[in-house]
Each structure stands twice: as C-alpha cells, then as structure tokens.
Amino acid sequence: MSKITLQDLSHSYLQSQNKDEDWAIRNVNIDWQDGGAYALLGPSGCGKTTLLNIISGLINPTKGKILFNNVDITKKNPVERNIAQIFQFPVIYDTMTVFENLAFPLRNRQIPEDEINNKVNEIAEMLELTSTLNNRASGLTADGKQKISLGRGLARSDVNVIMFDEPLTVIDPHLKWILRSKLKELHQKIKRTMIYVTHDQTEALTFADQVVVMHDGQIVQTGTPVELFEKPKHTFVGHFIGSPGMNILSCQINNGSVAINGTRIETSNSKIGISNFSKIELGIRPEFISFDKKGLPVKILNVSNTGKNKIIETESDGGKIKLIIKAGEKVPEGSAFLTFKKDYTYVYGDDWIVEK
C-alpha cells in the first residue's frame, strides 16, 4: 500500500520533440493518497494508457519522476515496484487450474505453500471462485477469467497499487454491472490504492473517489464525480462527462451580462468579469434545462427515449441544445421556450471556465 506521486511527467515515443503533439503525455502532476480509488478517464489516444504503463514500470518516462511513499522509483522495474495490473483482455495461464493461476504470483515469490493455500482460498471466496478452483482456467467465461486476473493481483498482500486497464471491455453488459460493483465492494473491503483507466465515464465515475480527466496528453481536471458533473472546468470535461454531454452554446456579452441573440441568460460566473477571450461560450448540462412559458426560444428537432427519460434535441440561436425530461412528461410540439438553472450555467472563455 502506498501513496503515489507523479512529478512533472512527460513522455514521448519519438526520438526528438519539437512541438506539443510530439508528446504522448505532457507535464502530469498527480498526488494520490494511500488506499484511495482513482480513475483516469479520457478518449482513446489521450495518453491514459501511456501514463498507466509509466506507473507500472513498463515504460520509462522521458522526463519526470514517480514516487511511491515519497521514494523515487522511476528507474525500478515492474517486479521491484510491486504492483498488480489487470488488462483489457483477461490474461490467464491456460495450462493451469484456477487455483494455480491465483497461486502463481505467490509461488514466484517463494511464499510457503500453506500460506499460499490460505491466501488463495480467501481470495477465491471474495471473488466467488471457490467452486471452480480445481477447474482448468481456460474453460471459464470472460468474466470468470477477468476475475482470475483480478485475483492474481489481490493475492499478494503487499502490492503498492492495483491498476485496471479498461477491465470490463470484453464483459457482457449485464455482467458488467455485477463485476463493477464487485470491484467497488472489494476496494472498500481491502482499502488498497486502485487506479482504474477507462474511456467509459460511467465506470470511472461510479468506481472512483477522484477522477482525473485527460485530453491530448494533459490533465484537464481532477475532481470528485460530483465536481466534474456539476462544475466542469473545461468544455472538454463538460462534453466528455454526462450522457448526453454538456451543451456548449455560442453567446454574446453585453454590458457584463450574457445573452443568446438578445435573450439574457443568468449564469453562476458571469459577474466575475469577463476579460478578452477569442471565444466565449455558455455551458449547460441537459439535466439542468426545463421547458417553460418564457425564456430561450427553440425549435424541437427530435425526441428519443431511454426508458426512464426522454432526450429532446432542440435548435436555438446559440446552437443545438439537448435536454432531459422524465419519460412520462409531455413534449411541446414545434417550438418552445427553455430555462436554465442559474447555478449550473457557466461561461467559458477559450474553453476554460471563467474565474477570477
């Protein structure tokens, strides 16, 4: 178990770096506390897997340091770092039984056999694998195999961190829910530092206490799921988190107040003072918009149903706006007016939230 610190990490897969795009990750600084559940969230190519491989020691960073419990381990190999990693595709040893698979990392470390027995049985119990312990691991279903990969990480009691690289990719949707809450439950039980890498916001937000959102090799925001949802610091975070994502609308500034083609919009941060930006936008999540008798005029374009909700796509002078209402509620025909909840409406200047 340990606290993980990343200091000024940058990595490039190229020999020489001339421009920002040559870097896979740039200037990453992170402080992760011992025993926390963290997630790295971002689209493919954002650098999250590179960062994960740097932490596990499979890649040597071009610049910067990694510290476990304030000890620099940048030059150590994966075995010396004492970490566990669960990959996208279940990695199991086909020739071994489930028991032998779970015991493998322990046997490699010359742990006494009776201790291994206890540990493996304990882990199997936790993961509900006890009945399959003597079966060939190759005969299991994808989620069973992924549990084994996870079990191999849990078996070692001294690991510094357990890392997950999109572990639910190959799992069927209805089993995804089960395995996902199982992970969360395990974390609460054993309190080890866990890092979960994914492009799936639902997985990241439900698993982690702190989520790091990455975009183009940089961290754009770190925060709790609620912070990321309620107050995205960057339009990318607004767009990427939430389904559908935040509406980003073009707007105008008149005498310090924000308006979309003459309709004034109250925002939570417009009073702060808006200096010179080349681009000013308004961000509002679909969850915080409702139909009203007056407000921003829109045309209704499309309605789709998610079972419990309706997603309504509308067209306004500031761009397309999506809003979410309950499945039972009525949708106005043709045109309508929208109002935004002031506390969750933000002004963004050059993609960043406008603050003091």
Place this chain on the structure above:
Amino acid sequence: MNKTVNQKAWFFVIPVFVLVAFNAIIPLMTVVNYAFQETFGNNQFMWEGTRWFKQILVSERFHAALGRQVLFTLIILVIQIPLGIFIALNMPKEGIGVPICLVLMSMPLLIPWNVVGAMWNIFALPDIGFLGHSLNAMGFDYNFTQQSGDAWFTTILMDVWHWTSLVVLLSYAGLRSIQPAYYQAAEIDGATRWAVFRHIELPKMKKVLTIAILLRFMDSFMIYTEPFVLTGGGPGNATAFLSIDLVKMALGQFDLGPAAAMSLIYFFIVLTVCWVFYNLMMRNESKS
C-alpha cells in the same frame, strides 16, 4: 421454389481431378494390382493373394529399413522442434532484423531437394569438401562414404539445415500472435523466463507446433531425394531408409510384387500415424 444454386464451379475442379487421377489414383491402383500378383514380364500375371504382404511383414530387410526410418524421423524431430523453437524465441521482434532473419530462414526451404543433396555431397567430401576437409584437418576421422556413423551424421545435419527453418517460421508466427499484455502480466506476477515459456509461449504455440510436427513427420518419414543423392543409401544399407530401400527393391531387383506390397504397407503406416496425430490434435482443440 426458384432455387438458383450455381453448379458451374464443378467444372473448375475437373483439371485437378484429372491430374490427381493420373499421378495418384491410377498409379496407386497399379501398385495395388502388383501387390497381389506375380509377374514375369510379357504381361503375364499370376494371383498371389496376400503372399507378398506376409513375406514383407516378416522380412528382416523390411524391419531393418523401418527401424532406420523410425530412428531417423525421431532424431530429426527431437533436434528440429526444440532447435526451431529456440531460434524463433531469439529472433528479433521488430526493426530491420526481422526481414533479414526471415529471408535467411526461408532460403534453405527454397532449394530443390536434389540440389540440397548434391550440395551436401560436395560440401562433405573428405578430400575436397569444406566440411569433410575441415573435420579431418581437426583430427576427426571423417568419411561419410565409408563409415555408417558419419553417413548418418551428415544426413541428419543436412536435414536439420534444410528443414529447421520451417519449424522456426511456424513458431515465430505463433509467438508473434501473443498479445503483449501476457508478457506484461507475467512480468508483474514475477514469473521467471522459464515460466513465461512454459505457461504462456508454449501453450500459445501449441497449434502451430502440432502442425510443424505433423509436417516434419510426414516429410522425414518419406524422405528420398536428399539421402539418395548424398549417400545413395550407403555405405552398405546404413542409410537406406524405407523409400530408398523400396526403390532398390522395385527398380534394382525388379521384385515388383513385394515392392508393391511394401509400398502399400508404408503408405498405411504414414496414413495411420497422421490420422492418430490429427485426432489427438482435434481432441485437444475441443477440450480448450
């Protein structure tokens, strides 16, 4: 019902069928014909029943040739399979080395059998051949045309040189298909190099290895041209493997009946081993 199944494709099969009929089915039928009859030329045939088969099955000459053949094939497999895997494991995985290695590896496979035999014959000649001359210069009493041990040594060395590449290429393909995550996980689990080989690489190579073994078994069990050109089966009968012995019997002594019976038995052995092997392979397949 207007079913429009197109049967024209069968026409394309006809040339192959004709070819196979001429070079396999018709000769095989002739062989079957000879195996049950005695002939003294002039197209005179006498029915012999299973006499030739009985004669071959108890003949010491056949046992000796079969023994030599089995020994040869076993030695070939024992050397080539592990050596092939070893080379494949040590081949570069990226960069300019990959194409260079692949070309080098496939070169021996591209040389015709008789040329291989002739090359090695000259290469191993004790007086002027590089191999033979060097060995003698180093103080070994080496002469593959006179000493049966040396003849075996040379034949095996030649076959290893010629065919190990096949095992290498197949194993290499198998190794390349392993996802990097497996190696990474093993590294994290603290696995030794041997454990990685035993529990990841070998199981993942299983399929291509069974094919490699099957191919090498068939080829080496039916080997003819290379030892024929190299040693001619000699000295004496020391390297007269089944096929060489068979040709000697059929064309040298003109014992067509026994030779035909022998070739059918030979054919049957190859077929049986392949069938057993194939079934074992398939059974393992369905288990996993």
Place this chain on the structure above:
Amino acid sequence: MSLELKGIEKKIGEETHIYSTDLKFEKNTINVLLGSTLAGKTTLMQIMAGLDKPTKGEIWFNDQNVTGVKVQKRNVSMVYQQFINYPNFTVKQNIASPLKITGIDNQEIDQRVSKVADLLKLTPMLDKKPNELSGGQQQRTALARALVKDSDLILLDEPLANLDFKLREELREELPKLFKDRDCIVVYATTEPSDALLIGGYTATLLEGKVIQHGKTLEVYNKPNNLDSAKVFSDPPMNIANINKKGEICSLLADNVTWKTNLNLRDGNYKVGIRPHNITTYKEGKNSIEISGKVLISELSGSESMIHFTNGDLNWVSLSEGIHQKDVGEETKLFMNSDEFLYFDNNDRLVGNV
C-alpha cells in the same frame, strides 16, 4: 418490401444455435436484435444475408423465396464489430469499392461517394488510408461502404461495440437519421439495451437462440411478454421478487412489505419485476411503497446514485437522480414506484403491468 423468416432453424452438429424462428421486418424500418453474446444474433444475421444456410425454414424477400440464394446475388450490406476496410485503399476508394464492380460510370461513382462521405463527416479524410484514422472514422468508412450501394438490406453487427463511449454515443445518435429516407430494411444487433432504446424502431429480444419477443421498441420495453424478455431488455438488471396476492393486497414473500393493487388476478403467488430506476431514495408516482434494506454498496455517477442493498434474501439495485451517499452496512429506506411494476405468473408470463 419486406424480409420474412419462416420457421428458420440452425443446427451445427447436435447443437441447436437457432430454434425455430419466425420474424417479419417491414420496409423502411430499423430492427434491433437485442441479446447477450452467443444469443444467436450473428448467426441470424448471417442467415438473413445469405452467408449461412438455415438447417430448416425459408427466407422470403419481397414475397420471393431467397433461401438458397447466395449473398452475391442479394443486395445486402453488412458492417461488423471490427472495423473492416481495405487497408491499402484510401477512404475514397474504400467507399467506392462496392460500386466499382457494378459498372456504374466514374462520374456517378464520384458523386455518390462524396454524398455519402458528407453524410458521415468523412469528407476531410477522403484521401487518407484507414490506418491513419481513429476507430470512429474507420467505422464511419465501413458504414459509408454499406450505405453507398443502395442495398435492400443493411445488416449492422454490433457496429459500435469497439468504439469509445463518446464516439459510440455520437454515432448511435446519427444512425437512425442516416437510414431515415432510405428504401431499405436495417437490422442492428447489439448487447446493450440502451442502444435499442435510443435507436428506436422495432426490437426483437433474443435469448439462447430463441426470439422471445418482437415489436415496437418501446412496447417491448414497457410490456415485455415474459420475464426473459424483461431481463434481456433491462440495464442495469431488473429486480425480481416473489410476491403473494390476496384480495387487493400484494406482499413480498421475503419481507413484510405490502401494497394495494387493483389488478384483476386470481389470488396466489406471482413474481414482480421492478426496474432499478423505479426504486429511489425519494417518493415517485402516486403509489409509492417504502422498502427498507441494508446497503451493500453505493455508486455515484455525478448525476445519479446507484444503491445496492439487501432485503430479505435478495440483492436489490436502485437508481436515483442526484447524489445520495450511503455507507456500507447502513440501514436505509427507499421507495418503489408501484405504478411501474411488472407482474409475472409462475410460468414467467406477463400478467399485468399496472
């Protein structure tokens, strides 16, 4: 135009992959095949395309029996989960490839390619090779290839499965619009219930080689014929509990939770199916019922809270709007919206949903 499967059955050796299936898809519709992996979606699609032959049964297209007709002779397009494009062709050549073999003149090909590329937002990438594109763009190229040739039948086999969450969301939203004005039948296979709902149209639920229900997507979702169909079409998984009905009182067998119902059913034991979003931390609907439980785990997604809890010997899942943090082991009260309950009899058939 219609596609009809009549008594289609598929066996491989002793194993039945598709049990006798009747399905009819109408012109200009999107039809979702919803089921988990190995439910038979791909097999069914390959039979529809003519890539595979059924062991029994017939396929009719436009009132013509096309059972034995090869895929080359049918006007079919297919898009797969993997991004399948010609690696050494540019995007433009890839999209044009299905037209090249039809002998259409080049000018017309160019026109159609640029129109489809525009539709799929591929115009800036037309001269790139597939491996220079992102996953989403590669799949767009594959879709463009399927769209360019005016197929009668377009089969999409989990086309979004290999894409990132956000790209999936984006393309899923575009898909129904792409097919809107086309004269064709679209079949879309997926494992995700949310895909089916958002794509709309018609849905057939599949389980272990059997089509359980086929109808308008929202109807299948709101009125599943039976418990299996409800389970397949529920994400997160539906809560299912045994209940007893006596007069107008229903009660959970495992707990003393009771509620009134005006369902016209004989007294006896039934099962009730409750979707997670109908169990909330706040009251919803006119007839909300209190249920208590011990929290197993709570998951917060920023806008929603998923609380897993035990009641009786069952594990329940609830999904509420907003942030409701509960500690593990905490005793908690939740509310079930009984207006949304689904009642099933002992044969798992739907008997009421009021």
